[in-house]
């Protein structure tokens with residue numbers, strides 16, 4: 001099976017502290033991999049290094065078979081990678097409807113995936129808030145908007161940093177049920193999630209980040 005993501009020897013960190021230490025990672029296309037780890041283990045650092053927000057100091061990253069080591073975020077986005085960052089980054093002055101329209105315009109046409117009606121069915125609450133500014137939404141509503149926007153981009157590889165934070169149980173269950181379906185149909189998922197039960201329920205495989213590496217290793221799929 002082709003690897004959506006194939007990483008070897010990845011090292012990254014911040015001035016004076018190395019966080020990732022020669023990390024290997026394989027995410028086969030069409031699957032969900034969940035990444036667990038204690039606070040500060042480096043889960044967000046890994047997603048940032050993969051999405052070009054933090055420059056790795058060593059290692060190789062292949063995305064769907066192509067060398068993507070050191071690529072800038074906009075190039076990775078253009079190649080079909082999307083990140084829903086922790087803490088739901090939405091654009092304060094834009095309304096919910098404007099967010100959805102912008103994401104729909106940037107969408108990679110010809111790719112399968114949800115459209116506006118689908119995301120509003122998944123998050124009916126957003127449908128009631130279309131004219132509202134994003135910064136007036138509750139935390140949970142902002143999280144729904146961040147997820148809706150990412151889904152509308154129709155990524156091939158979706159990086160999710162604790163996407164269930166702030167969501168009510170019923171919404172969490174709906175998104176959790178969607179992820180494996182999405183992975184099979186169009187978007188391989190790398191999910192950072194703190195809750196072991198949720199990670200296990202959603203993912204095909206679960207791995208732990210500790211001491212800058214993954215345990216158990218995620219496999220040896222070729223690039």
Ligand SMILES: Nc1ncnc2c1ncn2[C@@H]1O[C@H](COP(=O)(O)OP(=O)(O)OP(=O)(O)O)[C@@H](O)[C@H]1O
Pocket residue numbers: 014015019037038039040041042043044045046
């Ligand atoms: N911008 C930064 N500058 C310096 N150090 C940072 C920065 N961001 C994170 N760190 C440090 O890097 C380490 C890994 O942080 P990271 O946020 O990746 O962990 P995490 O596993 O995502 O944690 P959490 O579960 O709390 O979100 C921590 O020691 C953190 O303090």
